[in-house]
Amino acid sequence: MFEGNQVKLAIAPIGWTNDDMPELGGDITFEQCISEMALAGFSGSEVGNKYPRNTAVLKKTLSLRGLEIASAWFSAFLTSRPLEETAEAFKAHRDFLLEMGAKVIVVSEQGNSIQGQMETALFDRKPVFSDEEWQLLATGLQHLGDLAAEKDMKIVYHHHMGTGVQTAEEIDRLMAETDPVKVSLLYDTGHLVFSGEDYLQVLYKHIDRIHHVHLKDVRIDLANKVREEKLSFLQAVKAGVFTVPGDGGIDFKPVFEALDAAGYKGWMVVEAEQDPHLANPFEYAVKARQYIRETSGL
Numbered sequence: 688m689f690e691g692n693q694v695k696l697a698i699a700p701i702g703w704t705n706d707d708m709p710e711l712g713g714d715i716t717f718e719q720c721i722s723e724m725a726l727a728g729f730s731g732s733e734v735g736n737k738y739p740r741n742t743a744v745l746k747k748t749l750s751l752r753g754l755e756i757a758s759a760w761f762s763a764f765l766t767s768r769p770l771e772e773t774a775e776a777f778k779a780h781r782d783f784l785l786e787m788g789a790k791v792i793v794v795s796e797q798g799n800s801i802q803g804q805m806e807t808a809l810f811d812r813k814p815v816f817s818d819e820e821w822q823l824l825a826t827g828l829q830h831l832g833d834l835a836a837e838k839d840m841k842i843v844y845h846h847h848m849g850t851g852v853q854t855a856e857e858i859d860r861l862m863a864e865t866d867p868v869k870v871s872l873l874y875d876t877g878h879l880v881f882s883g884e885d886y887l888q889v890l891y892k893h894i895d896r897i898h899h900v901h902l903k904d905v906r907i908d909l910a911n912k913v914r915e916e917k918l919s920f921l922q923a924v925k926a927g928v929f930t931v932p933g934d935g936g937i938d939f940k941p942v943f944e945a946l947d948a949a950g951y952k953g954w955m956v957v958e959a960e961q962d963p964h965l966a967n968p969f970e971y972a973v974k975a976r977q978y979i980r981e982t983s984g985l
């Protein structure tokens with residue numbers, strides 16, 4: 688599978704140091720994180736809060752280890768703040784990623800999101816957008832897509848637990864209401880399975896719009912416990928709901944087969960946030976790399 692070097696494999700720093708909960712991995716240095724990524728056999732990374740923002744410094748530090756930047760997360764507030772505010776912040780983020788050689792920009796709408804709230808029950812309190820908010824989101828994302836296209840880049844929308852675009856139905860609506868030229872999709876296995884969606888159906892339905900992939904596995908027993916015990920997203924992460932591919936309940940083989948058959952080009956990013964003191968990030972990175980090699984040949 689994946690012949691022709693069109694698909695590259697990255698790993699996100701969130702298993703080492705967690706931007707949503709900086710206390711997780713607070714003691715792990717940036718250099719340890721990227722050195723272990725390279726040693727585990729990855730060729731790219733996304734951007735974490737410990738990464739230097741000076742692009743020359745960042746490029747040199749990464750290239751010493753054979754790593755590139757695949758992309759980085761951007762929080763949009765299109766449903767809750769003026770469009771200009773999100774657009775201005777987006778341009779700075781886009782230009783940083785352009786300088787780092789990335790082609791896609793991860794965007795997630797955070798208007799009314801509960802993903803960062805420690806005590807809010809994830810399955811009871813996620814936002815549900817009104818028609819007016821959907822309109823603001825679609826228009827705003829298309830504007831961000833135009834700004835990305837100015838630099839020959841794309842935005843890839845990150846559906847996410849605890850946000851207004853979480854379920855398969857919400858992803859369908861977002862895809863239907865946006866121009867495929869302007870808005871692409873980031874496919875994150877972990878968020879779909881945690882939400883209770885059919886992750887393969889979403890993949891097959893939107894495969895032509897998928898231009899970035901997050902490979903995240905789910906411990907299904909913990910996902911059920913989060914629902915039953917009304918835990919928050921951050922409590923779920925701390926409890927270990929996510930893990931690396933091959934260690935949880937998701938079968939990634941059909942994901943790789945479908946992406947390969949569709950001629951997918953771009954990055955696949957292992958992204959498995961858990962407490963680094965409970966799950967050694969280097970050990971789990973090696974485990975993920977081995978599973979992907981065995982399952983996809985990559």
Ligand SMILES: O=C1C[C@@H](O)[C@H](O)[C@@H](O)C1=O
Pocket residue numbers: 701706707760802845875878901958960
């Ligand atoms: O892509 C992601 C970025 C994180 O900050 C987020 O919380 C995580 O779950 C994710 O999928």
Ligand SMILES: [Co+2]
Pocket residue numbers: 845875901958
């Ligand atoms: Co993700």
